[in-house]
Amino acid sequence: xxxxxxxxxxxxxxxxxxxxxxxxxxxxxxxxxxxxxxxxxxxxxxxxxxxxxxxxxxxxxxxxxxxxxxxxxxxxxxxxxxxxxxxxxxxxxxxxxxxxxxxxxxxxxxxxxxxxxxxxxxxxxxxxxxxxxxxxxxxxxxxxxxxxxxxxxxxxxxxxxxxxxxxxxxxxxxxxxxxxxxxxxxxxxxxxxxxxxxxx
Numbered sequence: 001x002x003x004x005x006x007x008x009x010x011x012x013x014x015x016x017x018x019x020x021x022x023x024x025x026x027x028x029x030x031x032x033x034x035x036x037x038x039x040x041x042x043x044x045x046x047x048x049x050x051x052x053x054x055x056x057x058x059x060x061x062x063x064x065x066x067x068x069x070x071x072x073x074x075x076x077x078x079x080x081x082x083x084x085x086x087x088x089x090x091x092x093x094x095x096x097x098x099x100x101x102x103x104x105x106x107x108x109x110x111x112x113x114x115x116x117x118x119x120x121x122x123x124x125x126x127x128x129x130x131x132x133x134x135x136x137x138x139x140x141x142x143x144x145x146x147x148x149x150x151x152x153x154x155x156x157x158x159x160x161x162x163x164x165x166x167x168x169x170x171x172x173x174x175x176x177x178x179x180x181x182x183x184x185x186x187x188x189x190x191x192x193x194x195x196x197x198x199x200x
Contacts, residue, residue, distance in 0.1 A: 004077070009086040012093050013072030020065035023058065060108055067103040072096035125160075125182060127152060133162065133177050133189060140164055140171035145186055150179060162187045 005014050075096065076086040086092065133150035136159070140146035145161040152158060164171050165180050165188040177189035 004080065004086070005073075007076075007086055009089045009092060010073060010076055012089055013069045013076070013096065016065045016069035016072070020062050020069065023062055023065075059111070060104070063107045063111065064100055064104045067107060068096050068100035071099045071103065075099075125185075128158060128160065128187065129179050129181060131179055132192060133160070133179055133187075135162070135171050135173050135175050135177065138173060140177075140189070142167055142169070146171065146173070148177065148179075148187070148189065160187050161185065162189045164188070165190050 004010065072092060076092055079085075079087045079092075128150050131150045131152070133148040135146050136149050138146035140148070140162050142164055145163045147159055148162045149157050149159055160179075162171070162177065162179065163186060169191065171177055171189065171191060176192045178192045179187050179189045181188045
């Protein structure tokens with residue numbers, strides 16, 4: 001069994017299951033970051049189809065890793081029994097990924113029944129308008145966005161690209177701003193003179 005698991009053709013599936021366990025251990029130990037991706041659950045996408053919004057992003061990743069690793073090893077075991085050896089990874093990995101997506105959708109829907117809806121960190125992008133943010137990378141100039149960190153109503157950080165809402169204004173790195181509007185994936189902000197530099 002050990003030789004089967006350590007076969008080069010099965011390394012991607014074993015690695016996925018190991019990563020799943022490591023994420024679980026990190027979360028249980030309390031060292032896991034709570035940062036979430038800046039995704040709008042109201043917009044149709046693959047992540048929305050996979051039930052992001054019903055489950056936090058990290059839990060969705062764990063479900064996918066479990067489905068991918070388990071399906072891959074079971075399929076490789078069947079192939080090895082029929083043909084004397086596992087299939088090449090170049091064939092087995094894409095097939096396992098294709099099978100893991102619908103399984104992730106099914107499993108995540110089942111798990112979501114046990115997760116209170118107020119625990120999800122997925123929020124609409126528009127909910128960040130009016131919230132305080134800090135410029136964390138670069139300078140924000142008209143026509144040149146910088147990365148900023150804002151926290152949603154759940155206290156979870158989101159990293160977004162912002163430009164000054166005022167013409168000719170420059171928002172320096174470390175400066176505290178208020179997000180006032182967005183256009184597509186880009187946000188616009190004004191300097192928060194009252195807060196100055198902060199830790200959002």
